[in-house]
Amino acid sequence: MAEKVVSGAETLKRRQKADVKELLMKxxxxxxxxxxxxxxxVICIFIFAQAYPAIREIGLFQFLFGTHWWPTIDEPQxxxxxxxxxxxxxxxxxxxxxxxxxxxxxxxxxxxCPKGIYKVMKPATNILAGIPSIVYGYFGLRxxxxxxxDIGGGSGKSILAASVVLGIMILPTIISVSENALRAxxxxxxxxxxxxxxxxxxxxxRTMFPAAKSGVMTSVILGLGRVIGETMAVVMICGxxxxxxxxxxxxxxxxxxxxxxxxxxxxxxxxxxxxxxxAVLFVFILIITLLVSLIxxxxx
Amino acid sequence: MKKILMAAASAVLACGIxxxxxxxGTNGDIVVISRESGSGTRGAFMELxxxxxxxxxxxxxxxxxxxxxxxxxxxxxxxxxxxxxxSLDTSRVKAVQVDGVDASVANVKNDTYKLSxxxxxxxxxxxxxxxxDDFLKYVxxxxxxxxxxxxxxxNVEDAETYTPAxxxxxxxxxxxxxxxxxxxxxxxxxxxxxxxxxxxxxQSDSGTGMTDAASGSIDLGMASRALKDSEKEKLESTAIxxxxxxxxxxxxxxxxxxxxxxLKKIYNGEAKNWSDVDVTFPEK
Numbered sequence: 001m002a003e004k005v006v007s008g009a010e011t012l013k014r015r016q017k018a019d020v021k022e023l024l025m026k027x028x029x030x031x032x033x034x035x036x037x038x039x040x041x042v043i044c045i046f047i048f049a050q051a052y053p054a055i056r057e058i059g060l061f062q063f064l065f066g067t068h069w070w071p072t073i074d075e076p077q078x079x080x081x082x083x084x085x086x087x088x089x090x091x092x093x094x095x096x097x098x099x100x101x102x103x104x105x106x107x108x109x110x111x112x113c114p115k116g117i118y119k120v121m122k123p124a125t126n127i128l129a130g131i132p133s134i135v136y137g138y139f140g141l142r143x144x145x146x147x148x149x150d151i152g153g154g155s156g157k158s159i160l161a162a163s164v165v166l167g168i169m170i171l172p173t174i175i176s177v178s179e180n181a182l183r184a185x186x187x188x189x190x191x192x193x194x195x196x197x198x199x200x201x202x203x204x205x206r207t208m209f210p211a212a213k214s215g216v217m218t219s220v221i222l223g224l225g226r227v228i229g230e231t232m233a234v235v236m237i238c239g240x241x242x243x244x245x246x247x248x249x250x251x252x253x254x255x256x257x258x259x260x261x262x263x264x265x266x267x268x269x270x271x272x273x274x275x276x277x278x279a280v281l282f283v284f285i286l287i288i289t290l291l292v293s294l295i296x297x298x299x300x
Numbered sequence: 301m302k303k304i305l306m307a308a309a310s311a312v313l314a315c316g317i318x319x320x321x322x323x324x325g326t327n328g329d330i331v332v333i334s335r336e337s338g339s340g341t342r343g344a345f346m347e348l349x350x351x352x353x354x355x356x357x358x359x360x361x362x363x364x365x366x367x368x369x370x371x372x373x374x375x376x377x378x379x380x381x382x383x384x385x386x387s388l389d390t391s392r393v394k395a396v397q398v399d400g401v402d403a404s405v406a407n408v409k410n411d412t413y414k415l416s417x418x419x420x421x422x423x424x425x426x427x428x429x430x431x432x433d434d435f436l437k438y439v440x441x442x443x444x445x446x447x448x449x450x451x452x453x454x455n456v457e458d459a460e461t462y463t464p465a466x467x468x469x470x471x472x473x474x475x476x477x478x479x480x481x482x483x484x485x486x487x488x489x490x491x492x493x494x495x496x497x498x499x500x501x502x503q504s505d506s507g508t509g510m511t512d513a514a515s516g517s518i519d520l521g522m523a524s525r526a527l528k529d530s531e532k533e534k535l536e537s538t539a540i541x542x543x544x545x546x547x548x549x550x551x552x553x554x555x556x557x558x559x560x561x562x563l564k565k566i567y568n569g570e571a572k573n574w575s576d577v578d579v580t581f582p583e584k
Contacts, residue, residue: 068354070353070354071337071338072337072338072353072354073352073353073354077354141368141371141372142371142375145372145375146375146376149375149376153329154331154376155331155333155361155372155376155379156375156376157361157372235364236363236364236368239361239362240336240361240362240363240364241358241359241360241361241362242362243358243359250359251359251361253362260364261336261338261362261364262336262337262338264338264504264505264507264508265337265338265339265505265506265507265508266338266507267507267511267530
């Protein structure tokens with residue numbers, strides 16, 4: 001009897017020890033989560049605290065819809081409308097180029113690819129993902145830009161050049177995320193479709209893609225996020241002129257390019273205006289994220 | 301949802317094609333390449349040709365570094381750009397004469413070449429630093445003269461020979477990317493004579509160099525332009541060299557000479573075609 005009691009106390013002790021371990025891990029997890037949230041919060045606070053005075057001094061309307069960016073003259077003007085338009089054009093262009101190629105490649109890799117070729121393609125996408133953006137920028141500057149100059153005239157540094165390079169840049173993201181999503185769809189969906197008389201292509205594009213919708217959408221959104229935030233590659237190939245473009249062969253300046261071009265030099269209100277540009281970019285990304293979750297909810 | 305996405309994508313595509321069709325051929329054939337506002341080279345160039353910063357022709361490319369300017373001009377037949385004379389690579393691009401004067405070190409020195417600027421170093425007003433003063437003594441010496449005059453124009457008359465002061469420690473220098481190349485060569489020369497000294501030269505831009513020097517986070521700031529009045533309040537400075545700005549065109553371009561007035565017209569958009577500045581490309 002006495003022995004039993006001792007052993008019971010021992011197990012209790014052991015369990016308490018385990019509880020301590022569990023508690024410790026719990027605390028570590030909480031610290032990790034808090035650190036992450038704190039990082040997001042601090043960045044938000046930093047951006048908006050710095051941006052607010054600038055926007056108040058310039059005027060929100062003047063800042064967002066002003067068409068002149070003349071930061072260094074005696075009576076400076078800070079209008080980022082050309083940059084907002086530039087960012088939108090470049091992003092749309094990159095998606096138009098990158099998404100179809102990416103999704104079709106993903107379909108190829110998931111359903112058509114012979115094993116030998118897959119062994120080459122998979123590492124190739126990973127390599128593409130690992131190339132630094134400055135290298136993409138230089139590649140764009142020396143290869144894509146002269147090609148576009150031959151076609152469209154001018155310097156070649158243009159919306160089109162930026163779109164092509166960024167379209168290539170987002171390929172690995174789109175390919176690998178959508179491929180995984182397509183592979184995650186149960187095989188019997190495909191078999192069922194084929195059994196009902198669908199061709200292979202029909203089964204893939206009418207059954208598998210809709211079933212993998214959420215993953216495919218995620219890949220596009222990740223690509224979109226990368227494009228709108230991309231800086232170093234864009235700044236080398238988009239021309240950086242802060243005016244509204246007339247054609248896709250004209251140069252634009254994106255919001256990110258605006259920040260990286262001038263932050264080093266800027267003082268006072270000019271610097272705050274650049275941080276405010278970052279705030280606008282931040283809001284853009286927030287809106288996109290919200291829109292996407294809305295679309296996804298509706299789709300479900 | 302897919303239909304909406306498809307519609308949006310095709311609308312964007314249609315817009316792009318529409319714009320491309322409408323927009324082509326409205327501009328002239330000069331491809332104007334400038335630097336970003338705030339760049340020391342741009343500040344110096346615009347001032348030297350007599351333009352305010354916002355008078356730059358709308359739609360001019362704004363390259364973010366010297367190499368991007370050179371590459372762009374090398375690749376585009378009808379482009380024009382400007383870079384620091386020290387970075388000029390005549391195997392890739394062609395420098396044109398300005399007002400009939402060659403862009404050369406000799407011509408900047410004898411003050412006949414119009415597009416030249418000072419390279420300044422600046423330090424926090426009132427701060428004392430033995431090592432810095434010794435380094436500045438070296439920069440104005442005979443030994444430094446041979447380094448500086450290789451690419452730039454030495455700015456001191458009757459330079460004396462520098463003798464090492466047996467100092468040790470570290471010196472941090474930062475700022476203008478145009479000055480960095482020269483400063484690194486000078487730092488190496490100085491460290492060869494002074495074993496105990498480490499000099500680190502970091503590259504950013506003139507504005508950052510002045511801000512950092514004023515805050516004391518670096519010992520010496522570099523600027524490839526004259527100091528602004530707001531900077532002069534916090535900094536003492538000295539010019540270590542003079543630099544010329546070369547106007548560069550593609551090697552296929554028959555243009556050999558431009559006047560400052562023509563440069564001004566090109567960069568403010570009054571002259572949109574090479575024929576407006578009396579340059580005719582050979583028929584192909």
